[in-house]
Amino acid sequence: MTDTDAAPVDRKKVRAFARHLFGVYTHGALSYMIDIGHRTGLFTAASEGPATSSELAARAGCDERYVREWLGAMVTAEIMTFSADDDRYALPPEHAAALTGGGSKNMGPMAAMVTLMGRNLDGVERAFREGGGVPYPAFAPEFTGVMDELNRRPLDELLVDAWLPLVPGFAEALTSGIRVADVGCGTGHALALLAAAFPASTFVGYDLSEDALRAARAETAELDNVTFEVADAAAFSPASPFDAVVAIDAVHDQADPAGMLRSIHDALVPGGRFVMVDMAAHSGVADNVGNPFAPWIYAISTLHCMTVSLAAGGAGLGAAWGQETARAMLADAGFGDVETHPAPGQALNLIYVTSRPG
Ligand SMILES: C[S@@+](CC[C@H](N)C(=O)[O-])C[C@H]1O[C@@H](n2cnc3c(N)ncnc32)[C@H](O)[C@@H]1O
Incomplete structure (x- = not known):
């Protein structure tokens, strides 16, 4: 088969698929971030109310620099929100319901399966x-x-x-x-x-x-x-x-x-x-x-x-x-x-x- 015989490639579909693929990789990386949030107790700490990165790090007993980077991932992935007015990060209650607590609705533990x-x-x-x-x-x-x-x-x-x-x-x-x-x-x-x-x-x-x-x-x-x-x-x-x-x-x-x-x-x-x-x-x-x-x-x-x-x-x-x-x-x-x-x-x-x- 020569190049001219090959089915034409729809460039728009290639771009759309590439975006989809990048989304898959992004979610793969984010699942490690969720695992970290679950292991360190950052989600539970965030569910106590809006906090700056320093306040959240203190609540969870973590290093602020790591917490701030992690918060960047959480905010841009729309898992948490950020208010530039007061520099505070928040975990919406609906998201806290799926990431915290001792009940079966807490999907935090599932991220460890991906890691493993x-x-x-x-x-x-x-x-x-x-x-x-x-x-x-x-x-x-x-x-x-x-x-x-x-x-x-x-x-x-x-x-x-x-x-x-x-x-x-x-x-x-x-x-x-x-x-x-x-x-x-x-x-x-x-x-x-x-x-x-x-x-x-x-x-x-x-x-x-x-x-x-x-x-x-x-x-x-x-x-x-x-x-x-x-x-x-x-x-x-x-x-x-x-x-x-x-x-x-x-x-x-x-x-x-x-x-x-x-x-x-x-x-x-x-x-x-x-x-x-x-x-x-x-x-x-x-x-x-x-x-x-x-x-x-x-x-x-x-x-x-x-x-x-x-x-x-x-x-x-x-x-x-x-x-x-x-x-x-x-x-x-x-x-x-x-x-x-x-x-x-x-x-x-x-x-x-x-x-x-x-
Ligand atoms: C996916 S885990 C499920 C464990 C448990 N039933 C639960 O729901 O958490 C599968 C279990 O089967 C066990 N297992 C695997 N092969 C086995 C075998 N040949 N005989 C007995 N247990 C086995 C594993 O050690 C593991 O604990």
Whole structure:
């Protein structure tokens, strides 16, 4: 093909795309600024009211020169405002609602995920060329804390009050007393909440990560109805079967997700429930076009979820494995009918409810 055969390039579209691209890079850089603001407490300090850079630096216990530069980024990115009259910076209350506080609306902790994902770029690049992946331990020890901070607040607000009622009869069974496992439990906060809310039930959390389970045991030290075991999700075999199993954001990055689903099926009593919380996506990319969360899901998958699985010689399912593949894999593992619910309060997640046939 010669130059003259090539489709004409619309220069306006090139310029528009270049602007779009620069916007992408700008947002990438800004997410580090947000991570800094969250880590240092600058957003919380700013939410106390308008301040000069010196006042804000004093409030947060930070160096003024850094704070002033950071404020420049915050103001020009329209995250904060600046009044030239009195040299004061302000965080609008609507923005403070999304960047501060102990509730699930605080998106500040999410920026740490971007920071962490960037850490292993060299390894991911190598895997693009040579195959394989970056193993889970390469994300340690920060991954445990980042996941915990990301999920803890939504779990506090949503698990018992909004998610459990989606599973018919589950809350009643938990109240009467059943055996429940959380597979890939991480720092075990979901079980800590359930064990406190349902003292007649007993709970077991499984994970491969020793540091996550250390945190889980510390958090639940006062509860006598929850224990944690280091175990491979694809090969755990409980002393006695469970009435219910949950897996929260824990299937798609497994080395052997099919083995995990089979192990969960086999660990349940006949009729036992399986509740899986996972990414809200379709399995085919065409069906994800227009989903505003899809670029995030694919990107985090490439940089973490898929690569940790491939590093272990695994399936490399990826975070966008999607509901069609999920349903097929649940059926292959022996589960019965599957219901899905958009996870209240968590637009990124779907809740799958199924059971081992009785
Ligand atoms: C994305 S994190 C989710 C953790 C937790 N459920 C939450 O919602 O915060 C996935 C978890 O699966 C665990 N995991 C990965 N592969 C595993 C395996 N083969 N067996 C057991 N746990 C595994 C990881 O250590 C990690 O804690």
